[in-house]
Structure formats: C-alpha cells, structure tokens
Amino acid sequence: MRTVWIIARREFRRYFTRPVGYLVLFLYLFVLGLIVNNGLQRAYAFSLFQGAPPPDAEIVIGPMLTLLVFSIPALTMNLLAGEQASGTLELLLTAPIRDWELVAGKWLGGFLFVVVLLALTLIYPLALHLLTEPGLDWGPVVSGYLGLLLVSAALLALGVAVSALFRSQVAAFVVTLALFLFLWMLSSLAGAGSPSEGLLRYLDFGNHFYTAFFRGVIDLQGVVYYLSVTAFGLLVGTVIIESRRWRG
C-alpha cells in the first residue's frame, strides 16, 4: 500500500509541475464559470417574475459531468503511455513494485488531482448559498459531489487502462475520449422497449448520475456500479501491464 501512496504522490505532484495540470484546471474552471454565470444571470432575470424556479445547485453540478468527460482523458493520457514513450516503464517493471500497485498508484494520483479540482469548484455552491435566502439546499450538493467523485474514479480507472495500451499520448487521449463518449451514449443506442434497453441503461454511466446523485439521492445501485467500473478499469490496466512481461 505504501508503494501505491508513493507513486500516487509523485503523479499528483507532477500535474503541478507541468503545464497540462494547469491547463486542465484553467479550462475546466473557465468553462464552468461561464456556464454558472450564465445560469445566475438568467436566474436573476427570471427572479423578477412571480413563480420563478428557485435557484439551486443544479446550475453548478449539471455541466460538471460533461466537463469531466472531456478533462479526464487529458489527465490520464500521460499516466502510463508517457512511461512507455520515455522508456521508464521497463525500469518500473524491474523495480520491486507489483503491477497492480503501479496501476493503482497512477490512478490514485489522478484521483487526488480531480479531488482538488472538484474542491475548487465548491466556491460556486458557496457563492450561491450566500446569494440565496434562506440559503442553499445542501442535500443535492452533497449527493452531487459524491456522484462526481464516483464518476471520476470510474472514468480515471478506464483512462489508466487505455493509457497502458499506448505509447503515444495523443492516441491514448483520443481512444479514452471515444470510449467515454461511447459509454455516455449507450442508453440512446437502445431502441425503446428492446430487451437490451434495461442492460444498456444500466451500463450507461451518465444515467446513474442524472437519475439519482444529481437530484439529491444517493443510490446504492449507482455507488456499486461506479465502484465496479473503477475496479474493472484497474484490473484491465493491471492485466495489460502484466502482459508486457510475457508478450513476445
């Protein structure tokens, strides 16, 4: 476990010593800021009318999943593909580190970065709280952020797995993004009433978030689903790294 933590810390620091971390942070916060500001201005414009919808944290949490789908590939593309490109992966593989520790450490580093990113965005619900009378309903904020953490964990694990497949970071980025978009569109692939609809809706990763966490509900099904995807991604990543030892 110690090894995992050491690798995670190293990866986490690396985000802050190279431009990609700041770039992701900047773009994420900038776009989110634009959307939140748009929502706030509209809320203020509508608040002049009777029966206007009350302001809630949806204008902050709503767009965040979409933004994560586009940010996380940038965070994971370097994790293992970078090591392969620079040839350091062979070094790591000969070090006394188990394969799963390497993969889990890389994943945890990315996860810590996302935690920081999400923590920074808390300023928006806080601002909304100060602007609202009698303050914000914090239930959906808590469940929404929990949901975002779970989604991030799952997406990062898949991203790490894809990153293990490639030497080129660009390839890792493109494939990861394509995979995310595919998983996102799954439920729209299913025809209405077709036998596969239920399964595809279950596998669609946006579905669990928007039907529960986003609306202020913590759903055990969603928690189990996201943790399973996380475990699955880490397993695939480990198998891919491991296979380098015996592949010809």
Added chain:
Amino acid sequence: MNPTKTWRAWLPWVALALAVGGALFAAGAYVVMRTFETPVRIALAVALVGAAGFLYLEPDRVRRWLTGREARYGSNALVLSLAFVGILAALNYLATLYPQRWDLTEDKSNTLPPEVQEVLDNLEQPVKAYAFYSANVDRTFARETLDKFALASDGKFTYEFVDPIANPGLAQQYGVTRDGTVVLVQGDRHEQVLFLSDEEMANALARLMRPEERVVYFITGHGEGDIETLGDNGYSLLKEELTNRNFTVRTWSLPAEGTLPDDADVVVLAGPMEDITPAEQKALTDYLSNGGRVIFLFNTSPEGAAEPDADLTDYLASHWYIQVDNDVVVDTSSPQQPLIAVGVPERGHPITQDLQGLVVLFPVARSVRSLGDQAPATLTVRELVRTTERAWGETDLSIFTSSSPEGAQQVAYDEGEDLPGPVSLVVAAEDTLTGARVVVIGDADFVRNGFYQAYGNGLLMLDAVDWAAGQENLITVAPRPQTQRYLKPLAGYGLGLLALSSICLLPGTVLIVGGVVWFRRRMRR
C-alpha cells in the same frame, strides 16, 4: 518470385479473415434480425469454413498459439479476469435486487408523499404499468415518477415503456388514444392515467383496488344524443373513453320506465328535444334528493320553439341555485364563428384540474350561472368554466330565424337586456347533507363526436362524470411544505461583479500560479 508461393503464403490469412469477418457479420446480422435467418447461417458457415481452412493450412502456428508461453499466461489472466468480472456482475445484480436510496433533499422531493406510500403498501396483487410513450414524447419525468413508485413498492409495482406507434396492438387493447398515457394493469383490470403525477397514480391504484362496477346511464326518449351513433352528431367517442375509464355505460328510457335505475352512479341528461313530463321530472328530483348524481347538458332553444326543459331549469334555480338562462352565448374572440363560445376553465376544482389551461369550445351554448350567494350553507355551488369578457349572453334569439345568413354576425350587446361577459357556462353543485351532486353545462353539442377531440372538450366531460361518480379524489395529497427560496437582490454593479468574479477569479488564479511555476522552473534551468 514464384507467384504460387506468394499465393500459398497469403491463403491462410485470407481464410482467417473469412473466419473473423463471417463471425462478425453473423453477429451483426443476428442483432439486426433477431432470428437465425439464412444470411446469419451463411455467414456462420463461411466463418467455420474459414477457421477450418486456417487450421488446415497453418497447423503449427495454431498449436503454438494454443500451447505456447503466451497462451499459458494469457489464459491465466483471462480466467482471473473473468472471475473478477463475474464477481462484479454479481454485486451489481444484487444491488438491483435490493435497491437502497437515500433522499438528501431538504423537502424530500424525491420521496413519495405518505398518503401515496400508504396506497402502495396496501397493494395486494402486483401491478404492472405500461407507459405508452412514442419517440416524440420526452420520457424523463415519466421515468422519474414511475421509478419512485417501483422503488417504494417492494417489488409489487413494475413498469415498462411501450411505443404505441411500434406496438399499436397493446395500445388498442387498453384503449389508449393519447401519447403519454400510463395504463396500470392488475389481473384482468386496468386503469388509465392521462396526466402523470403522484396523486393521479395513487388514485388510479386506489380505483384498481376497488373493483366495484360504476355505471353511467344516458337518459333517452326525448331525442337526446345517442351514445352508439358514430357520426359527428353521436356520443360514441364519449362512450368509448368512459368505458376505458372502467365505467359501464348504458342507456335508460325514462318515458318508458318512469323511474331511474337503482344501480346508477351517474345519470346524464344530454340535450332533451322533447318535453320532460312532470312525472319524469319528479323521478329526477326524487333521485337527486336521495343523494343521486346528475349531469345536465342543456341546449339553446330557437325562438318560438317549445322549451322542453323549462320546468327542470326552474327546479334547478330554486333547489340548486343554478340559473340556466334562455339565451345564446355570442363570443367575439373568434369573429368568424361568434356562436362558438370559448370557455376558460377555473382552477381549483377536480373537474377542471386535468385541463391545465386547455380551453373548451361550446358551439351554440347558453349561459349557466351560479346563484350560490343565496344558497344555504349545506350547498356548495361553483362556476367552473367562463368565457372571456368579449362574450355575452344574447337574449334576442331571433338570430336563428332571421332570414339573412349574416344574422348572427349582426347581433350586438344590448346593455340591460343581455348578460354581460364573462359568461359562465358550467356550474357544479354539491349538497353536503345528502351527498347529491349536480353538474349543469349550457351546451349538449360540445361532446358530440365532431367536437369531442377539440381542446379540452372530452376531458371536461370525463372529469365531470368522474366527479359526479365520486371517483375524483379517493386520495388527496396534501401539498407538502416547500422551502421557498429566492435570490437576494443585488445592488448597483452587483451582477457585473458577479460575472467578473465567477468567470475570472478562479481560472485567473490558476493561470497566474501556473505561470509562476513555469517561470521559476525556466529560471532554474
């Protein structure tokens, strides 16, 4: 180079490509067709032949693949991974079997109200809901609502979306005529929910659990509209939709029978053309004083024609404080058709709650007013549908007999003689002592087949029958206290400041910190 040799070298790979391509095509064709049709079989055969060909041409390579070091490690990894995925799948399956949800919202807005929960708890047999939603209708709200019921029902309530366009048979079986209808099925009984909400669902469930027969009688014998006639003048659409709502619809010849049936939940008198005799009227009034429920639809009588219901309207005015005027409503909000009155429903009554802003069109209507301010305390009288101020009750009925076809267009409001708008068209009254209910509507044509589908016409009549039968509110959901939130007003440059800080503050800080780090690293090099 020997061309045969090149060809020989390529052949196994062509065979392998055939095997893989055939298998993929077979899988794709099966997904599309869902049966083992000829194309699927041919593709499978090609795949088999390809695989056999490769095996025959490259036996050494296949042996190496199956028994080599890579295969050994690979199959190890595969078995481990499969076991792991199996465990994950089992965990997810368990989570779907035993759903758990915690509602964190302050007002518990994702949880069913206790009154509704009680109905679900009392369900004895499982209920299956079919939500008839075509691809054109958004399913989000329906899914949320039905999910709430399914989760809170302990497995007794399940639902399924059905596309009525792709599956018209099922829609027809349950008499679904509107996109977005939910049908609840329990055994061989079913109930429709036209406007999905927690309360409507709970009421439909409650009706399902009370399987007694509800009977609506349409009185005949005075030239009333016929419930079997299919043309524009018939009431067959109304009969069909009442049957869909589990009403038994029958006719009753009052002149022949002399009394009213004992098993009637609601009696409808739809536009009598002939006189109602004193004996018949007595039968009606006796029925009402014993707690009966009657819906009266009265037409305007042309000038000079006998008023078949004059005595009846006198009775309604004196006993029920409902004034049925001898006039015709002229509505200038549709200048082409001034004799079609556009009725705007009042909110806050079970009869109008489903209309949700839909107007009701009354062709050649007469005004029906409440005299409720003179009524005793045990009687509640309410006007439910009124025209706008651009309509009035014209007392000069000569427009019907006027020789000029533009007669109707030349009428004008005469102060002192005509009834000023807004003109009331529908009145409902309830006697809280006897439980009797009366609905009086100043038009019998608005639910004939020709007008039934227009705007809220059909719904108004259906809900009037529901209310008269006492079916409207088996369960009322008390409005839950909701925390009222509003934005604090911002003074002066507040909004601009807000925009600047939300867009620039955080990203700007990140950019500056990033820049500083980058610059310091550059300096160090």
